[in-house]
Amino acid sequence: MLGRKVGGKAALVGAICGTLPDLDSFIPYADAVAAVTFHRSFSHSLIVLTLISPLVTWLLLLRCLKEPLVSFREWWLLVFLALVTHPLLDFFTVYGTQLFWPIYDYPFSGSTVFIIDPAYTLPLGIGVLCALFLQRTSRPRWYANLAGLALSSAYLAWTVAAKFNIEGRIKSELVAQRLDYDRLLSTPAPFNSILWRLVVMAEGGYYEAYYSVLDAPHAVEFVFYPDEKELLMPVSEHWPVQRLQWFTHGFYSARRVQDALVLSDLRMGVEGAYTFNYRVADFSGDRVFPVTSSLLALPVRREQLAQLSQLMRRTFTPVH
Numbered sequence: 001m002l003g004r005k006v007g008g009k010a011a012l013v014g015a016i017c018g019t020l021p022d023l024d025s026f027i028p029y030a031d032a033v034a035a036v037t038f039h040r041s042f043s044h045s046l047i048v049l050t051l052i053s054p055l056v057t058w059l060l061l062l063r064c065l066k067e068p069l070v071s072f073r074e075w076w077l078l079v080f081l082a083l084v085t086h087p088l089l090d091f092f093t094v095y096g097t098q099l100f101w102p103i104y105d106y107p108f109s110g111s112t113v114f115i116i117d118p119a120y121t122l123p124l125g126i127g128v129l130c131a132l133f134l135q136r137t138s139r140p141r142w143y144a145n146l147a148g149l150a151l152s153s154a155y156l157a158w159t160v161a162a163k164f165n166i167e168g169r170i171k172s173e174l175v176a177q178r179l180d181y182d183r184l185l186s187t188p189a190p191f192n193s194i195l196w197r198l199v200v201m202a203e204g205g206y207y208e209a210y211y212s213v214l215d216a217p218h219a220v221e222f223v224f225y226p227d228e229k230e231l232l233m234p235v236s237e238h239w240p241v242q243r244l245q246w247f248t249h250g251f252y253s254a255r256r257v258q259d260a261l262v263l264s265d266l267r268m269g270v271e272g273a274y275t276f277n278y279r280v281a282d283f284s285g286d287r288v289f290p291v292t293s294s295l296l297a298l299p300v301r302r303e304q305l306a307q308l309s310q311l312m313r314r315t316f317t318p319v320h
Helices: 008-026 032-038 046-063 072-090 118-133 139-176 229-235 239-247 302-315
Strands: 183-188 195-202 205-212 223-226 252-257 260-265 277-284 287-295
Touching: 008 046, 008 072, 008 118, 032 239, 032 277, 032 287, 046 072, 118 139, 139 183, 139 195, 139 205, 195 302, 205 302, 229 252, 229 260, 229 277, 229 287, 239 260, 239 277, 239 287
Parallel strands: none
Antiparallel strands: 183 195, 195 205, 205 223, 252 260, 260 277, 277 287
């Protein structure tokens, strides 16, 4: 945005503004479901970030950005783009980003990129490092930075194409195997966009399957897992239950774990090792009582670690 005018200070401003939206993680919430579902809401709203970008620019100018060669408008453009590209990139993950809060609080999730993907991050990082450490008058630093941005952006486009391709194959398989289902989720496996995990919600539970963009056409093994959503009936009006049903777009399971009623977000993790598991109610005999939600760290068993290892191997061994 600023060319050669301010050097590394531009990267510092970009780092600060690119981090600001995630500072909402430090807001204390008494309810675990509130903490996870209000993240990426107001702080990731394109509307809010657009409105506060002049204020953020003014505060930065007040403290540390006094540069005679750079106008307020130029600084504002840098700040604005650093702020809004954060939630736009978050949209490509499965978590859910409320891009138009407060007008429309729907948590958009493209679900085409894993939360950590070296194929996206490395080109950007190399380009930025070249821009920081090569001489300011060096033309290759500009080309390296541009190439990093172009490659990363092209990779995002690839992940969208890969997602449509995988979902097309899976829908054909569901029809071929005559499996009735309510909704389908495709999300990339950890650290890549080659292998994809599929979650298919059905009556009484859900199916999980994996498919690689490198696979030859083949019959997909859909593994069915029953859940116990009927247990939610006594607490169907409980706010954490309703909030998670909304936040997960319906991709959740309900199970009794000892004396707790636990809701798991099926979008993040793998079967038996989900990232977000919430205790939303307790059992006393056959009765169910709502409680303040809490995040549970369910123990990971040895066979689950073996499953994750197999998943990584599956990434590099396509079906022929």
